Amino acid sequence: MQKRSSGILLHITSLPSPYGIGDFGSEAYKFADFLAETHQRFWQILPLNLTCAAYGNSPYSSFSAFAGSHLMISPERMVKDGFLLKADIQSFPEFHKKMVDYTAVTKYKEKLFRLAYKKNIDNLTNHHDFQKFCNENSHWLNDFSLFISLKKHFKGAEWSHWPNELRDRQESAIKEWTENLRDHILHEKFLQYIFFNQWYSLKNYCDSINIKIFGDIPIYVNYDSSDVWAHPDIFSLDRDKRPVFVSGVPPDYFSTTGQLWGHPVYNWDILKKSGYAWWIRRIEHNLKLFHLFRLDHFRGFVGYWEVPASEKTAINGKWVKAPAEDFFKTILKIFPHISIIAEDLGVITPDVKEIMKKFGFPGMKVLLFAFSEDLPTNPYAPHNHINNCVVYTGTHDNNTIKGWFKRELDHEGKKRLFEYLGREVSDKTVHWELIRLAMMSVADMVIIPMQDILGLGETDRMNLPASTSGNWEWRLTSDQISPSLIKKLTEMTRIHGRG
Numbered sequence: 462m463q464k465r466s467s468g469i470l471l472h473i474t475s476l477p478s479p480y481g482i483g484d485f486g487s488e489a490y491k492f493a494d495f496l497a498e499t500h501q502r503f504w505q506i507l508p509l510n511l512t513c514a515a516y517g518n519s520p521y522s523s524f525s526a527f528a529g530s531h532l533m534i535s536p537e538r539m540v541k542d543g544f545l546l547k548a549d550i551q552s553f554p555e556f557h558k559k560m561v562d563y564t565a566v567t568k569y570k571e572k573l574f575r576l577a578y579k580k581n582i583d584n585l586t587n588h589h590d591f592q593k594f595c596n597e598n599s600h601w602l603n604d605f606s607l608f609i610s611l612k613k614h615f616k617g618a619e620w621s622h623w624p625n626e627l628r629d630r631q632e633s634a635i636k637e638w639t640e641n642l643r644d645h646i647l648h649e650k651f652l653q654y655i656f657f658n659q660w661y662s663l664k665n666y667c668d669s670i671n672i673k674i675f676g677d678i679p680i681y682v683n684y685d686s687s688d689v690w691a692h693p694d695i696f697s698l699d700r701d702k703r704p705v706f707v708s709g710v711p712p713d714y715f716s717t718t719g720q721l722w723g724h725p726v727y728n729w730d731i732l733k734k735s736g737y738a739w740w741i742r743r744i745e746h747n748l749k750l751f752h753l754f755r756l757d758h759f760r761g762f763v764g765y766w767e768v769p770a771s772e773k774t775a776i777n778g779k780w781v782k783a784p785a786e787d788f789f790k791t792i793l794k795i796f797p798h799i800s801i802i803a804e805d806l807g808v809i810t811p812d813v814k815e816i817m818k819k820f821g822f823p824g825m826k827v828l829l830f831a832f833s834e835d836l837p838t839n840p841y842a843p844h845n846h847i848n849n850c851v852v853y854t855g856t857h858d859n860n861t862i863k864g865w866f867k868r869e870l871d872h873e874g875k876k877r878l879f880e881y882l883g884r885e886v887s888d889k890t891v892h893w894e895l896i897r898l899a900m901m902s903v904a905d906m907v908i909i910p911m912q913d914i915l916g917l918g919e920t921d922r923m924n925l926p927a928s929t930s931g932n933w934e935w936r937l938t939s940d941q942i943s944p945s946l947i948k949k950l951t952e953m954t955r956i957h958g959r960g
Contacts, residue, residue: 467900467907467959468503468675469496469914470857472520472923473533474561477939481556481566485659486535488939490666495942497670499950500960504667505675505908507857509533509660509750515617518563518933519924521679521757524609525687527601527746529656532566536573538659544577560934577655578648585651594654600742601687602650608687610645611638620690621702628702630691660750675802675908676751678743680758681708681724688739689725695732695739696725697767706767709775710758713807714830716927719766719775726767729783737791744792744799753800759822760805760813762788785816793820802851821849826904828895829855829865832877842881843902852904854895854913857923861912862892864919892916893949900957907959914950915941 476483476492483489496504508520511530516522520530536550554569556562585591595602608620615623626634639646664674682688684704689696697705704725711719732740747754756762763785768778793799803817805824817824831841839845846852854862860869867888870878879885886894892913899907912921912935924932954960 465905465958466502467909467954468501468505468673469911470505470853470908471911471937472507472857472933473509474530474933475911475923475936477558477937478535479556480536480550480553481569482532482561482563483936484533484535484538485663486537489535489663491939492937493663493667493670493672495947496672499947500954502671502959503673503675503906503908505755506677508677508679510679512563512933514563514567516683517929518561520677520933522683523679523686524612524683525601525605526679526682526743527598528605528653528687529660531574531652531656532563532570533660534570534574534652534655535659536570538662539573539577539655542655542658544581544655545573549573549576557936558938559936561936563934574648574652578651581651582647585647590658591651591654594657595650598653598657601746602653604691605687606646606649606653607635607639607642608690609649610642613645614642619685664750673752674750676747676754678747678754678756680756680761681722681726684723684725692739695728695735697728698725704770707770708761708765709768709778710766710807711775711778719778720927721768721772721775726765726781727783733784733787737788740788741792741795744796748796748799753802755802755804755825757804759803759817759824760807760809763813763816764810785812786819789816789820806856823849823851823905825856826850826852826902827855827859828852828899829859829862832870832874832881834873836877836881843898846902846904848903848905850904851906851908852899852902853908853910854892854899855910857910858926860919860922861910861917862895863888863913863916864922866891868919889916893953897953897957900953900959911937914946 471492472483473485473489474483477488478484478486493504508523509529510520510523511525511528512518512520512523512532536545539545540547540550550573554565556565611620611623611627612618621628627638667674693702699705706726707722708724708726709719709721713719762783764780764782766775766778767781768775801822803822803824805813805817806827826841826846828841831839831843833839836842855865859865882894893916896909896913899909912923921935923935
């Protein structure tokens with residue numbers, strides 16, 4: 462963050478690929494080359510965690526805080542690495558090129574993964590790299606692979622509905638079921654090995670061309686996850702291991718009833734007594750994946766919105782303090798060179814700002830929030846930016862610039878925008894005007910969503926908070942990156958000193 466720089470936000474699933482979803486194949490390497498060619502320094506992605514249809518395919522709702530999404534595994538890389546033959550991947554459905562059909566992709570890839578596992582099962586016992594991966598990741602991999610295997614055995618039932626001896630993780634039951642489901646467990650470990658192997662190859666390539674991976678760590682984990690099942694003591698659960706309080710945020714810009722996320726909140730007293738052991742392992746894991754990362758919902762580390770589990774909306778919650786100073790002192794003592802970006806959007810109180818200032822964590826400035834009635838004093842307006850922050854035109858939760866301009870910015874807002882720019886602009890050019898404002902900022906880092914680079918509209922947004930369908934599906938097509946776009950982005954990056 463000491464040097465002016467810029468980057469692009471594009472999740473892996475949004476990459477082009479013939480296999481229905483963005484993956485770690487050749488198009489990922491091409492996108493890294495595009496970033497290098499246009500003098501970007503950062504590639505920001507969303508969480509790499511395992512997703513599922515039950516949670517709307519959201520990367521922020523996962524069965525594990527550690528496991529990767531096998532849907533991002535590249536079939537062509539599996540061939541290159543010797544796990545499949547070229548003939549195995551030549552026949553595949555005709556997938557939609559501009560959006561992810563998660564049902565169709567899952568059906569195709571799971572069939573392919575079963576084939577790969579069948580072809581390689583006999584070699585896994587003596588496969589040095591696979592065994593090394595399993596040993597180094599045993600602290601989460603053993604619990605996760607058993608958890609997923611049990612979920613499949615019990616037809617998707619939440620772990621709290623499993624037989625009591627499994628719900629409560631009685632040693633004899635864990636031992637018995639680990640043996641019973643040995644084949645399923647090995648299959649899950651095999652997929653995780655391939656996922657991380659492919660990811661590290663891509664990350665190393667990015668390193669070689671001076672592109673840094675900017676990751677994202679969700680603050681919470683799902684109740685129905687291997688993490689809560691394996692570590693129930695660090696979450697707010699009752700005697701029957703059901704959530705007492707759940708996560709969310711009060712009414713805000715996105716929703717008049719707030720957002721009821723529903724994750725169990727942490728038992729910070731127990732976490733503190735353990736020296737934050739689970740969080741330390743989680744951060745250590747993510748530091749291997751990314752060069753730097755954003756802590757999602759940062760204010761939840763200082764004070765979090767706690768809602769009784771029986772509530773239907775987030776309105777009747779309350780703020781509860783968390784031991785932020787002690788937590789971050791512990792983290793920085795163990796990881797002194799860590800780079801954390803604080804996602805400080807929403808209701809930010811003085812105590813949150815104080816923690817960010819104390820530890821020097823950069824926050825976020827979103828230009829789509831800048832042109833309200835308080836424009837002169839608005840912290841998101843470019844003239845109020847500071848060096849130690851990351852400027853976004855918008856995030857994965859916002860509309861695109863074009864969509865915002867056409868659908869969300871009222872007449873007075875447009876008037877303020879035109880006055881700020883010094884001229885009127887149309888929906889065809891407004892995206893470059895806001896990108897230019899971001900690039901001109903004194904902020905050390907600028908991140909632009911790929912949809913805004915392309916000037917796409919509302920239908921191409923990544924996520925609409927508080928909605929349950931149609932999210933996380935947008936995809937880039939290979940023909941959208943034109944020579945003229947490369948030239949324009951390169952020139953803009955260079956002239957504003959971010960190259």
